Amino acid sequence: MKQKIALVTGANRGIGLEISRQLGQLGITVIMTARNNEKGKAAVEHLKQEGLDVHFHSLDVTNETSIHQLAVDIKEQFGSLDILINNAGIYIDGNNNILDIEIDIVRKTMETNVYGPLRLSQSLASLLQESGDARIVNVSSGMGAIKDLGGSYPSYSLSKAALNVVTIQLADQLNGKGILVNSMCPGWVRTDMGGKSAPRSVVEGADTAVWLATGDVERTGRFFRDRQEIEW
Numbered sequence: 001m002k003q004k005i006a007l008v009t010g011a012n013r014g015i016g017l018e019i020s021r022q023l024g025q026l027g028i029t030v031i032m033t034a035r036n037n038e039k040g041k042a043a044v045e046h047l048k049q050e051g052l053d054v055h056f057h058s059l060d061v062t063n064e065t066s067i068h069q070l071a072v073d074i075k076e077q078f079g080s081l082d083i084l085i086n087n088a089g090i091y092i093d094g095n096n097n098i099l100d101i102e103i104d105i106v107r108k109t110m111e112t113n114v115y116g117p118l119r120l121s122q123s124l125a126s127l128l129q130e131s132g133d134a135r136i137v138n139v140s141s142g143m144g145a146i147k148d149l150g151g152s153y154p155s156y157s158l159s160k161a162a163l164n165v166v167t168i169q170l171a172d173q174l175n176g177k178g179i180l181v182n183s184m185c186p187g188w189v190r191t192d193m194g195g196k197s198a199p200r201s202v203v204e205g206a207d208t209a210v211w212l213a214t215g216d217v218e219r220t221g222r223f224f225r226d227r228q229e230i231e232w
């Protein structure tokens with residue numbers, strides 16, 4: 001069987017690092033990307049020492065040149081791609097609500113959390129299509145679930161709701177082309193973003209993303225938590 005290749009964004013820490021580890025433990029070759037070369041390479045060395053087949057590539061998801069270079073290099077160095085995990089994300093709302101949030105914060109959040117995954121999916125779609133059984137997993141959040149929305153976390157919620165729309169639209173356009181596209185919520189996880197009081201470990205937070213990327217999944221254009229479909 002052909003060796004599967006996965007790409008993870010924001011792989012240097014938190015949930016992205018753990019998704020990379022779990023994919024590697026399944027025997028998948030993982031291209032771990034990070035915007036900071038030093039931190040990214042350190043994370044890769046760490047997982048290499050655990051015996052995993054992991055590789056570093058620099059990627060800032062807000063930088064179009066960086067995305068273009070990545071797509072060119074993957075084709076040249078690896079020749080194929082089976083899994084794209086859009087994990088990189090920021091939460092910079094602080095305590096602001098929808099009435100006082102600065103538009104610059106909204107713009108910055110959208111660049112990373114929405115336009116990044118969108119651009120990357122656009123750049124890698126043709127390579128993923130060659131796989132025949134490819135997956136795109138967008139790491140979203142329950143804070144972007146329309147059914148639960150309030151007035152807090154304004155730009156973060158907006159970005160994750162928009163990311164879910166990206167999931168639905170990509171899934172529709174790629175339907176029948178061998179690429180399943182789904183969103184998932186990791187739950188509230190102990191990372192730099194989630195903080196120390198979060199109830200979930202990164203192992204738990206990464207699980208559904210890895211399952212959507214590698215498991216016996218047939219659904220596309222859906223939203224999941226704990227391997228169960230949830231409402232938008």
Ligand SMILES: NC(=O)c1ccc[n+]([C@@H]2O[C@H](COP(=O)([O-])OP(=O)(O)OC[C@H]3O[C@@H](n4cnc5c(N)ncnc54)[C@H](OP(=O)(O)O)[C@@H]3O)[C@@H](O)[C@H]2O)c1
Pocket residue numbers: 009010011012013014015016034035036039059060061062086087088089090112139140141142185186187188189190191192193194195198
């Ligand atoms: N933790 C939670 O409770 C929770 C809950 C729901 C959803 N999520 C989602 O899960 C994902 C991972 O979150 P986390 O908790 O692991 O957060 P984290 O510990 O703050 O890690 C975020 C990662 O994203 C990277 N990143 C940020 N901007 C980037 C950019 N422009 N280009 C490339 N990488 C970039 C960061 O890189 P640097 O190290 O360079 O900053 C870091 O690797 C996010 O999408 C988040 O919204 C988290």
